[in-house]
Amino acid sequence: MELARHSIGEELVVYPAFEKYLGGRGKQLAEEDRSEHQTVKEELYKLQNASAADAGECRKLFDALMKDLTEHIEHEEKNDLPALEKALNKDETDRMAKSFERTKMFVPTR
Numbered sequence: 406m407e408l409a410r411h412s413i414g415e416e417l418v419v420y421p422a423f424e425k426y427l428g429g430r431g432k433q434l435a436e437e438d439r440s441e442h443q444t445v446k447e448e449l450y451k452l453q454n455a456s457a458a459d460a461g462e463c464r465k466l467f468d469a470l471m472k473d474l475t476e477h478i479e480h481e482e483k484n485d486l487p488a489l490e491k492a493l494n495k496d497e498t499d500r501m502a503k504s505f506e507r508t509k510m511f512v513p514t515r
Contacts, residue, residue, distance in 0.1 A: 408449070408474075412442050413512040418505045423485065426492040434485050441477040448473060 420438060423431035448470040455463050490498060 410509040410512050412445070414505050414509040416442065417508050418501060422501055423489060427488060434488070438477070438481065438485065441473070445470065445474055445477065
């Protein structure tokens with residue numbers, strides 16, 4: 406549930422900020438991150454619908470999900486978010502962080 410909330414929070418708050426503050430590069434980052442989110446959503450869906458009786462298939466789906474999720478997180482933390490932080494002042498950063506946390510509280514988990 407937390408992953409779903411986090412993902413939607415990024416899509417509603419963070420990615421529009423990429424586009425607003427980072428121009429063309431921000432639009433590209435947002436599109437790449439949205440695409441990565443879609444991949445993770447599809448993998449989560451497959452995992453949720455997999456038969457618990459097929460442990461091998463569940464493990465394969467889980468491993469693929471974790472690989473893609475880890476790569477996405479690392480890319481955002483090392484590249485995307487630092488670029489955005491450089492473009493924001495302290496007040497904008499604080500406002501965006503509050504908006505992100507508030508958004509996560511109210512979005513659906515699926």
